[in-house]
Amino acid sequence: MVTFSLLGLCLVSLTVATAGVQSSDHLVMFALPRDSITLPCGIPSIRSCSSINWNMTGEFGSVTEVVKAGRVTGPDPTRLGLLKDCSLEINNPVLNDARLYTCGSGALNSSVSLLILEITENPTPAQGTIELHCFLNTYKGLFNCNNKGIHIKWSSEDNTPINGNRFHFENTAECFSKLIINKRQTDHHRRWKCQLIQNDEVTAAISYKTTVTDGVEEVFAAVGDSLSLTCGNASSPGFSGSMEWDVGGKSQSYGTVPDMGQSGAFTVNEDFSLFISKVSAPNAGDYQCSESTGQKKMFNKIRLHxxxxxxxxxxxxxxxxxxxxxxxxxxxxxxxxxxxxxxxxxxxxxxxxxxxxxxxxxxxxxxxxxxxxxxxxxxxxxxxxxxxxxxxxxxxLQTPAWLALPLGLLMCAAGAGLYVHMKKKHKKDAANEQSSIGMTHVYDVIEDVNNEELQQQRQSNREAATTTTDSFYDLLQAVN
Structure with missing residues (x-):
């Protein structure tokens, strides 16, 4: 028996901008259940929302007041709101919200058609199959969608079109489609996406997660990445028992108050999920989370590749x-x-x-x-x-160490050159200072000696600078 979790219904993408024009004065917009949608008031130059009225037209032409003189009046004021620009906000839209909405102020008015994309399951599918239905609720009610240039396409979670011998599609109308799947155990916790296509663009999309009794959830992980395996309903607030993870035939039990227990490469989190900090090839295998006492109810079974x-x-x-x-x-x-x-x-x-x-x-x-x-x-x-x-x-040769080597050598050469320059300047200043001493013969002798030593020092400095430059050039050649 195949069951489906309505909790698996989730928003994948939603376009709330203009999706098409139904008539010259009708803006068509799409929404998904359990989200929010803002319907713009198309009246230009509105000075105050106190003059704004919003009405909702039912499927048999009945008109229901939604906003009167700038105040929300119903039918469900807790989900409705009037924004500062006089737009109408609808929170958590339901199928019955798909109507024609009119914003008016005096003799001026504008209309917005709201269409809601929904996906459900057939609780009594054919034996061995899963049957999903995707539709615009207006197909059941207010508008006929045959002339909107739209169609429904099924895909996997990464937008890859679904194809293969075990999949069958039935499209009875542009806004209604069935996906019939020959069931496998590994369809447990798989997501299927329904996309609404208009003018070759995805206008709205919604996904659904299937649950297969006694099924196995397949998980794929790259070696070196971290991974968290969920324990299903064991992480729900109402669960207060103890549980255990069976990893490769070896069970590890953890109490009702998780202590971040460590078992080899595995860590159990507070929500009882099993965390692998660094996936390795030997981690491939079957993992099972279940109660450790009583009837040992199984919460989830995961097959890791x-x-x-x-x-x-x-x-x-x-x-x-x-x-x-x-x-x-x-x-x-x-x-x-x-x-x-x-x-x-x-x-x-x-x-x-x-x-x-x-x-x-x-x-x-x-x-x-x-x-x-x-x-x-x-x-x-x-x-x-x-x-x-x-x-x-x-x-x-492109690693940071090699890229830094030429710069380091250049800085060393610059430092050596600066040292030689300062040394020369110091000697010159010392010679000038000695020349000011008023001595004749002694001065001449000392000056000759100093000049000879200074010339020798200058020659030595020039040779050192030349050697440093040549060495730096040779190093750069080696790096290159």
Whole structure:
């Protein structure tokens, strides 16, 4: 029996700008349940909202007052609000809110048609199937949507179109569509997206999470990343029992007051989720969260697959082989695939290799030493990207240490030059000071000696500067 969690209904994207024109004076807008939408009042040059009235037209032509003279009057004032620009705000819209709204002030008025996109489940699907319905509620009520140039498209969470032999679509109208899925255990906690397309653009989208009794949630993670595995209803506020995680056949129990217990590479958080700080390939396996006492009710079962990229340099540095490895819990499913992207050099890829519980695909590059670039391996399930593993090449001459070396040598040379200059200046000042002493013969003798020593010092300084410059030039040549 397949059940569906309405809590899985979530907003993926929403466009609240003009989505199309129903008539010359009707603005058409789209909303999703449990969100908020603002309907603009199209009357120009409004001086005060105290003169504004909002009315809502029912499906049989009945008119309901929403705002009168700038004050919200109903029918549900707790969800309605009049903004400073006289727009009407509707919080947590429901299907019955999809109506024609009119903003008026005296003889002037403007109208907005509100359409709400919804997704539900069929509680009694055919045996072995999951059946989802996506529709605009106006299909059931106020407006006929056949002439709006819209249609509904189903996709995975990453917007990849759903296709395959186990999927079937029934589109009875442009604004109503069914997705029928041949059920698998691994459809547990999967998300399916319904997109409303108008003029080849996504106007609104909503997703739904399916729950399969005794199902297994599939999770994909890149090696080196952190990961948190949820314990399902055990994290709900009403749960007060004790629980345990079964990891690879080994159970670890944790009490009702979590103490951030540590079990090897795993940490249990306060919400009973299992945290892996750094995923490794051996972490692939089945994980099960359940009560540790009583009937041992199972809350969630997760199947973890890991993705890694392993580099290997060939003899003489001529070839670089990158091997993308998906390690599966058991045998890798036939709907899994590996793809490479990001290589700008001449390269070739191997075919997909399925070995035991691993899936491999190699990328061979012509040289091991190359300029820095990022190459990515992706694992796909039925065409949808589930996880990415990036590999970045590093050119040693572009690392920060090598880039800093020329600058450091230049600073050393500049410092040496400054030292020589200051030394010369000091000697010159000392000689000038001695020349002012009023001595004749002694002065001449001392001056001759000093001049000779000064000339020798200057010659020595020039040789030292030349040696420093040559050494710096040789170092730069070595770096280059």
């Amino acid at each position: 890991t993705l890694d990229v392993i580099p290997q340099c060939g003899p003489g540095g001529k070839n670089l082989t990158l091997t993308c490895v998906l390690t599966c819990t058991k045998q890798c499913d036939k709907d899994f695939n590996l793809t490479w992207s990001g290589s700008s050099q001449d390269s070739w890829q191997s075919s997909l290799m399925n070995e035991s519980n691993t899936l491999k695909k190699k990328l061979v590059l012509p040289i091991c030493s190359m300029r820095s670039e990022e190459i990515t391996c992706a694992v796909q399930r039925e065409g949808a990207v589930m996880a990415l593993k990036k590999w970045r090449s590093v050119n040693s």
